[in-house]
Amino acid sequence: MSRIEQLSRREFLQRTGKAGGGLVLALTLTSACQPGREDAADASVVAPNVYVNVRDDGVVEIYCHRSEMGQGIRTCLPQIIADEMEANWDRIKLIQALGDEKYGDQNTDGSTSIRQQFDLLRTAGASAREMLIAAAAATWGVPAADCVAREHAIHHAASGKSAGFGDLVSAAADMDVPEDVSFKSPDEYRYIGKSMDIIDGFAMTTGQANYGIDTVLPDMLYASIERCPAVGGTVKSLDDTATKSIAGVTAVLQLPDATSPPLFNPLGGVAVLAENTWAAQQGREALDIEWDYGANAEYDSASYREKLMQTSRDAGRSVLNRGDVEVAFGDAATIHEAEYFAPHLSQAPMEPPAAAARMTDDGGCEVWACTQDPQSAQQTVAGVLGIDKSKVKVNVTLLGGAFGRKSKPDFIAEAAWLAKEAGHPVKVTWTREDDIRHGYLHSVSAQCIKAGLDADGNTTAWRHCTAFPSIGSTFDATATGPSAGELGLGFVDNPYAIPNMRLEAGDATAHLRIGWLRSVCNVYHAFANCSFVDELAYLAGADPKDYLLRLLGPPRHVDPTAEGAEYGNYGQGLDTHPIDTGRIAAVVEEVADMAGWGRELPPGHGLGIAVHRSFLTTVGTVAEVSVSDAGKLVVHELWTAIDAGTVINPDRVKAQMEGAGIFGMSLALHGEITAKGGAVVEGNYDSYPVVRMNEAPAAINVHIMDVDAPPGGVGEPGVPPVAPAIVNAYFAATGNRVRELPLRNAGLA
Amino acid sequence: MAFDLTINGQSISLDVDPQMPLLWALRDVVGLTGTKFGCGKALCGACNVNVDGQVVRSCMFPVSAAAGKNVTTIESLSEQGDHPVQVAWRKLNVPQCGYCQSGQIISAAALLERNPNPSDADIDNAMSGNICRCGTYTRIRAAIHRAAEDRS
Ligand code: FES
Ligand code: FES
Numbered sequence: 001m002s003r004i005e006q007l008s009r010r011e012f013l014q015r016t017g018k019a020g021g022g023l024v025l026a027l028t029l030t031s032a033c034q035p036g037r038e039d040a041a042d043a044s045v046v047a048p049n050v051y052v053n054v055r056d057d058g059v060v061e062i063y064c065h066r067s068e069m070g071q072g073i074r075t076c077l078p079q080i081i082a083d084e085m086e087a088n089w090d091r092i093k094l095i096q097a098l099g100d101e102k103y104g105d106q107n108t109d110g111s112t113s114i115r116q117q118f119d120l121l122r123t124a125g126a127s128a129r130e131m132l133i134a135a136a137a138a139t140w141g142v143p144a145a146d147c148v149a150r151e152h153a154i155h156h157a158a159s160g161k162s163a164g165f166g167d168l169v170s171a172a173a174d175m176d177v178p179e180d181v182s183f184k185s186p187d188e189y190r191y192i193g194k195s196m197d198i199i200d201g202f203a204m205t206t207g208q209a210n211y212g213i214d215t216v217l218p219d220m221l222y223a224s225i226e227r228c229p230a231v232g233g234t235v236k237s238l239d240d241t242a243t244k245s246i247a248g249v250t251a252v253l254q255l256p257d258a259t260s261p262p263l264f265n266p267l268g269g270v271a272v273l274a275e276n277t278w279a280a281q282q283g284r285e286a287l288d289i290e291w292d293y294g295a296n297a298e299y300d301s302a303s304y305r306e307k308l309m310q311t312s313r314d315a316g317r318s319v320l321n322r323g324d325v326e327v328a329f330g331d332a333a334t335i336h337e338a339e340y341f342a343p344h345l346s347q348a349p350m351e352p353p354a355a356a357a358r359m360t361d362d363g364g365c366e367v368w369a370c371t372q373d374p375q376s377a378q379q380t381v382a383g384v385l386g387i388d389k390s391k392v393k394v395n396v397t398l399l400g401g402a403f404g405r406k407s408k409p410d411f412i413a414e415a416a417w418l419a420k421e422a423g424h425p426v427k428v429t430w431t432r433e434d435d436i437r438h439g440y441l442h443s444v445s446a447q448c449i450k451a452g453l454d455a456d457g458n459t460t461a462w463r464h465c466t467a468f469p470s471i472g473s474t475f476d477a478t479a480t481g482p483s484a485g486e487l488g489l490g491f492v493d494n495p496y497a498i499p500n501m502r503l504e505a506g507d508a509t510a511h512l513r514i515g516w517l518r519s520v521c522n523v524y525h526a527f528a529n530c531s532f533v534d535e536l537a538y539l540a541g542a543d544p545k546d547y548l549l550r551l552l553g554p555p556r557h558v559d560p561t562a563e564g565a566e567y568g569n570y571g572q573g574l575d576t577h578p579i580d581t582g583r584i585a586a587v588v589e590e591v592a593d594m595a596g597w598g599r600e601l602p603p604g605h606g607l608g609i610a611v612h613r614s615f616l617t618t619v620g621t622v623a624e625v626s627v628s629d630a631g632k633l634v635v636h637e638l639w640t641a642i643d644a645g646t647v648i649n650p651d652r653v654k655a656q657m658e659g660a661g662i663f664g665m666s667l668a669l670h671g672e673i674t675a676k677g678g679a680v681v682e683g684n685y686d687s688y689p690v691v692r693m694n695e696a697p698a699a700i701n702v703h704i705m706d707v708d709a710p711p712g713g714v715g716e717p718g719v720p721p722v723a724p725a726i727v728n729a730y731f732a733a734t735g736n737r738v739r740e741l742p743l744r745n746a747g748l749a
Numbered sequence: 750m751a752f753d754l755t756i757n758g759q760s761i762s763l764d765v766d767p768q769m770p771l772l773w774a775l776r777d778v779v780g781l782t783g784t785k786f787g788c789g790k791a792l793c794g795a796c797n798v799n800v801d802g803q804v805v806r807s808c809m810f811p812v813s814a815a816a817g818k819n820v821t822t823i824e825s826l827s828e829q830g831d832h833p834v835q836v837a838w839r840k841l842n843v844p845q846c847g848y849c850q851s852g853q854i855i856s857a858a859a860l861l862e863r864n865p866n867p868s869d870a871d872i873d874n875a876m877s878g879n880i881c882r883c884g885t886y887t888r889i890r891a892a893i894h895r896a897a898e899d900r901s
Binding site for chain 1: 765766769770773774776777778780781782783784785786787788789790792793795822823824826830835838839842843844845846847848849850851854869872873874876877878879880881882883884885886887888889890
């Protein structure tokens with residue numbers, strides 16, 4: 001998972017205060033928000049922190065150091081800072097930050113931006129506020145404690161004096177960075193918890209929003225790259241005669257071979273550079289390349305699947321052990337066993353990977369890219385060019401979706417390498433086929449679960465083995481099995497109150513590049529767990545919702561580490577973010593209520609329920625489905641309840657749950673990447689379909705639980721419960737159980 | 750070979766490969782990047798533009814076929830960005846990443862031209878060629894209904 005970094009308030013002040021003592025004085029007025037514009041920071045200056053400038057015209061500039069990919073961070077981040085600062089929403093200006101370690105962790109994955117940085121961002125706002133208060137107090141000769149910040153100004157009630165933020169800038173420049181700041185109490189919030197409109201709404205509805213693929217640089221060439229169909233393959237022979245005769249083609253360049261392990265490096269291949277994208281693509285089609293497919297030439301996903309299923313049946317390495325499952329199986333009245341399979345998936349964001357790069361006069365490189373992690377882009381580009389990462393400037397554009405794909409900067413390194421070799425700025429645009437065939441795929445997985453029930457239908461024993469090739473294989477060629485980090489994603493954090501439990505992991509070798517996809521291993525672990533619980537409910541003759549609550553047991557905090565498991569809790573403490581079965585059960589009750597669980601349904605309809613905690617947030621989903629006359633599964637409606645603790649922007653949380661509903665449906669119904677002879681078979685939205693409007697449910701109803709707790713993640717946790725809710729609903733409607741995804745393979749989509 | 754066409758009200762002469770898809774002519778030659786590339790195979794609708802009143806997928810529409818025609822892209826759907834569809838999109842905060850929304854808006858505006866008061870089924874029919882990987886479909890439906898109300 002992502003590198004975890006959480007600053008204490010003191011560390012925050014130490015780090016950000018180092019630059020000096022005053023507010024950043026931005027002396028230049030600039031036009032509309034441009035990604036990467038950081039000239040204000042070059043002005044004179046220094047900071048209470050790196051996230052806020054107060055200009056003497058009163059405009060508050062806020063740096064968004066995280067990437068916007070649809071989750072709404074460019075709206076939510078300034079909500080937090082502006083709120084603590086008492087800045088008025090119409091007087092703030094958002095600036096997209098460059099990649100720079102001064103911002104701390106910028107890796108926008110793991111649903112971390114709010115859950116890990118809420119305090120950091122509040123501190124940024126509060127320390128700016130306190131400096132302005134100190135400046136006003138000093139100017140007026142009154143105690144700071146008697147001054148308050150309200151509505152973009154500082155007020156002193158006793159004297160009736162007020163001064164706007166802008167008027168205090170020069171006085172504030174002499175103030176020290178406040179050592180200790182306090183946060184507002186929730187009843188004082190102006191923006192936190194409010195559904196502010198998205199900041200980029202106008203740009204996004206008028207064609208003015210800039211994504212990585214939209215970058216245009218003077219003198220720029222357009223590149224399209226043919227890569228070996230198998231990961232790690234190399235060029236055996238190349239004939240580019242036909243390519244060079246195509247009008248507009250300016251160069252053909254062979255990239256360095258892929259590395260082993262793949263890391264975030266380019267995959268190698270042959271690039272065609274041209275005056276426009278079309279000529280580059282035409283030139284690429286005309287290449288005559290013979291490949292040596294290399295070590296993964298034999299990869300066949302169908303036979304691999306059989307091996308993986310067998311691994312999940314065999315005893316694996318034990319990662320959590322409670323009681324004695326074997327004894328409990330021996331005592332059980334009923335034994336039930338099931339196997340689940342889920343294939344590789346591609347993130348397939350609407351904007352394929354794309355980046356532009358140019359070499360700078362000082363031997364550095366400047367890139368513009370739709371990246372989730374500009375610092376890892378800096379690092380990777382520096383490595384490929386053999387320069388220091390301080391010489392790599394990364395401008396972060398908007399991301400046209402990402403879902404984990406764009407946390408890997410291989411495509412950015414391609415652009416940088418080509419710009420250097422070509423002696424021209426270069427933009428690399430992946431085709432959809434490139435994206436689906438040459439990405440970092442979500443891992444294929446096989447799971448086997450066995451349970452023992454007593455005569456009353458109580459589950460007394462649970463043995464679960466999971467097997468999948470690890471994301472670790474992308475970074476370590478010898479990695480052969482699930483890592484502790486991956487097993488912490490919906491596996492060892494099993495919340496069920498079952499007296500005997502053994503969780504095991506089975507090893508598997510990767511033959512494609514494996515990477516993160518929205519909610520990662522939680523996708524398949526929740527699919528198996530939540531499906532199997534549903535199976536047990538029917539076996540016990542119980543209502544699935546009631547049985548789920550029975551398995552969750554009494555309200556308590558579950559600690560997998562107490563039972564021998566390695567568990568990181570998404571990088572945050574179990575004290576602040578417990579696995580709280582009471583809160584999980586409340587989500588189940590709520591979503592069941594919303595869906596009218598137990599109501600009389602139209603003939604042929606079924607309801608299915610699933611609940612899953614991931615990224616420190618619990619989401620429960622109910623699906624209502626039926627089967628059409630044509631034999632296809634119809635998802636009529638989805639209900640979702642989410643407990644994400646404190647919520648910044650309820651409408652963005654709802655939007656994420658709606659989007660997760662569709663994303664989850666896509667992987668439940670359609671999503672599957674297969675491989676033959678080392679090469680990915682699927683290539684575009686015809687062979688790798690995603691849900692369209694005509695399959696979208698009539699409604700996706702979302703309820704946000706009102707819980708006074710620190711924030712959990714939001715971007716990812718909506719996805720895992722969707723597929724099992726649908727599969728459980730399908731069982732309720734038809735009595736047929738499907739244990740592998742996608743449902744398309746069962747003829748249902 | 751040069752082709753004369755009108756793009757967003759301006760006459761323009763494009764000297765490019767006749768087979769070049771209108772999408773790349775717009776983006777790389779004319780410099781209008783509001784129209785997006787999503788699949789290149791007429792599968793996703795991200796590249797939708799309006800040609801003489803018809804929605805076309807510009808990624809599979811050769812520039813030669815646009816000769817003598819009027820092309821409208823998202824940049825000029827309205828002068829101030831206040832077409833009822835754009836306004837409704839903002840009222841309901843439809844966009845997530847926003848990338849598919851140029852194409853969605855072009856399709857929705859054309860739907861309302863021919864059917865001022867579409868049902869959900871009409872919307873599903875008209876909009877199923879536009880993929881939104883972020884999953885904004887239910888909001889798009891609601892926003893089209895809202896735009897229909899605002900127009901009437
Ligand atoms: S890019 Fe034209 S339909 Fe997808
Ligand atoms: S809003 Fe992201 S693809 Fe539609």
